Amino acid sequence: MTTTHAPALDTLDLAGIDTLLTTDEKDVRAAVRQLCATRVDPHVADWFESGEIPDVRALAKELGSLGLLGMHLEGHGCAGMTATEYGIACLELEASDSGLRSLVSVQGSLAMFAIHRFGSEEQKQEWLPPMAAGEAIGCFGLTEPDSGSDPGSMRTRARREGDDWVLDGRKMWITNGSIADVAVVWAQTDDGIRGFVVPTASPGFSAPLIRHKLSLRASVTSELVLDGVRLPGSAVLPHASGLGGPLSCLNEARFGIVWGAMGAARSALETALDYTMDREQFGRPVAGFQLTQQKLADMVLEYSKGVLLALHLGRLKDAHALRPEQVSLGKLNNVREALEICRTARTMLGANGISLEYPVIRHMTNLESVLTYEGTVEMHTLVVGQALTGIPAFR
Numbered sequence: 001m002t003t004t005h006a007p008a009l010d011t012l013d014l015a016g017i018d019t020l021l022t023t024d025e026k027d028v029r030a031a032v033r034q035l036c037a038t039r040v041d042p043h044v045a046d047w048f049e050s051g052e053i054p055d056v057r058a059l060a061k062e063l064g065s066l067g068l069l070g071m072h073l074e075g076h077g078c079a080g081m082t083a084t085e086y087g088i089a090c091l092e093l094e095a096s097d098s099g100l101r102s103l104v105s106v107q108g109s110l111a112m113f114a115i116h117r118f119g120s121e122e123q124k125q126e127w128l129p130p131m132a133a134g135e136a137i138g139c140f141g142l143t144e145p146d147s148g149s150d151p152g153s154m155r156t157r158a159r160r161e162g163d164d165w166v167l168d169g170r171k172m173w174i175t176n177g178s179i180a181d182v183a184v185v186w187a188q189t190d191d192g193i194r195g196f197v198v199p200t201a202s203p204g205f206s207a208p209l210i211r212h213k214l215s216l217r218a219s220v221t222s223e224l225v226l227d228g229v230r231l232p233g234s235a236v237l238p239h240a241s242g243l244g245g246p247l248s249c250l251n252e253a254r255f256g257i258v259w260g261a262m263g264a265a266r267s268a269l270e271t272a273l274d275y276t277m278d279r280e281q282f283g284r285p286v287a288g289f290q291l292t293q294q295k296l297a298d299m300v301l302e303y304s305k306g307v308l309l310a311l312h313l314g315r316l317k318d319a320h321a322l323r324p325e326q327v328s329l330g331k332l333n334n335v336r337e338a339l340e341i342c343r344t345a346r347t348m349l350g351a352n353g354i355s356l357e358y359p360v361i362r363h364m365t366n367l368e369s370v371l372t373y374e375g376t377v378e379m380h381t382l383v384v385g386q387a388l389t390g391i392p393a394f395r
Contacts, residue, residue, distance in 0.1 A: 012270060015304040020311060021088075028085045032092040035066055040096045045356040047218040048097070051211070056179055056220065057137070060103070064134025068093075068104055070112035076128035078112070083322075084314035087259035091310070095263035098366035099219030101256065106175040107131060109252035111138025114184045114195060117248070118240035123197050127182055139207075141171035141185040141198075141224045142246050149379050151186070151193075152243055156226065158187035158196060165236060167196060167204075167229040173373070177207040177222025184237075185226065186246050195237035195245055204229040215369040251324050254374045255317060258330035259310045261370060262303060264363040265338035269299045271358055272345035286348070295344050302337040309333060328375065328383040336377060339367040 010018070018026070039062060047053045063069055067079035072086040086108075094101040112131050115123050115138075130136035147154045156169025167187055177183070183198045183205070198205060207222040237245065273296060276287035286292050313330050316322040342364035346353035354361050371377055379394075386392050 011273065012266060012300070013304075014300055015308065017304065017307055017311065025082075025085055025088055028081065029088050029092055031066060032068065032089045033095075035062065036092060036096040036100070040100055044097045044100070044218055045359070045362065048099075048362050049217070049356055051213070051217045053099075053218055053220070056103075057134075060107070060134035060137055062134070063104060064132060067132075068108075069134055070108040070116070070128065070132050073108070073112060073116045073128075073132075076116070076124050077130075077132035078116070078128065079132070082314075083255065083317035084311065087256065087310055087314045090256040090260040091263040091266070091307075093263065094260035095267045097218050097362065098260065098264060098370055099216050101260040101263070102175050102216065102219050105253050105256045105260070106140055107138055109256055110140035110249050111176075111180075111182065111184050113252045114140065114237065114240070114245070114249050115197065118195060118237040118245055119197065120234065120238050122234065123237070127197065131182075136181040137176050137179050139174050139176040139180040139183045139222070139224070140249065141174055141177075141183050142250075143171060143173050145170055145172045149376060151246060154186065154188060154193070156185065156187040158189045158194060160190075161230075163233045165196065165231045165233065167198070167226045167231065169226050171224035171226075173210070174207070174222045174224050176220055177224055178209045179220050180207065183207075183224060184249075185224065192242050193246070195240045196231060196235050197237065198226075198229060198231060198235065202229050202231065215365045247324075250374055251327055254327045254331045255313065255322075257370060257374055258313060258327065258334050261331075261334045261338035261367065262306045262310060264367055264370075265299075265303050265306065265334075265341040268338075268342040268345035268360045268363050269296075269303055271360055272296065272299065272348045275349050275352070275358070292348065295348060299341045299344055302341060306334040306337055325383055325387040328380040328387075331375065332377060332380040332384060335367060335371050339364065339371060342367055 068089055070078040071081045072083050074080040090101050093104055115127055131138055142151055144154050158165050158167045180200050183200055185196045185198050186193055204227040206225045210221045276292050277285050279286045309330055313326055342360055345360045346364055352358060382393050
């Protein structure tokens, strides 16, 4: 009789999800985790407290050197990795901070993806290689002060003047905006919504920083102001027309969020477990009490389910079989459950739960933004509802 032995139990992987990952996927995880451990984790609480990342461009170049910017795109300097590998990277990035994952997501899944999918060959050659290397930063201008969940009501306008385009309007809550070299801006035209590649040095373009945030503080968030920005005819994205263009970009970013939220959840879970094992009350570790163990069990259960869902969606995406409704299902579940894990972890740390000496309150407040951006929880609920019933309830 052959005796087999189960592998050692990993307290943060009780479901044994690691056995489902390939060697390449584990290598990506290890590389990103190492970068975050040395370059981000020792400083991110200070960045969050101060509301800025010193020398963010140097950090972008380090992310580029690891192939993380536009990593799931092919050609023009992009790494050409799988969707699942990209998702795993997002999980590790957000385990450090949602703002870091947002920088990578907006660069790769919004700005670069838009140019890669809808741009001309000249636009791709000009922008994608430096963006993949982190030498150029991109942002994505869709949301407006009065247009969030209903992007079709945007007021930003592009009009033809001879061979040129002239853009006027405002965009709001734009990640990377104040440090960007290029903005992908969506605007109303006489022929419907079109996308434009806008160098941020263009006259009439400005990107004032949004201040007084209490979430995503280790992230650059800006308004985009376009006052008579004149662009050549070649600035328009030739292969995007209508809302399908920007919405497909958002779907790419949402996929990364499905994974990334689980990184914040893992960090909070790990912190709560370590803290309650070390903290003693009434002569025993807090982890020894039944109510604490119930919280830990519920947290690891939801974390495991969330990672399994993300992995399943990653496999579907790599097989070119992923539907937008399934991405909505993933974002709705994983961000909501990650936020609940962080809130529970906050209670388990007691008063220390609100201190930046621990990552929990930082993850918790960040996830309040993640719950809203790239589609609010209400909108994703209605997407799932329509998939179930066939009845659109948006209006």
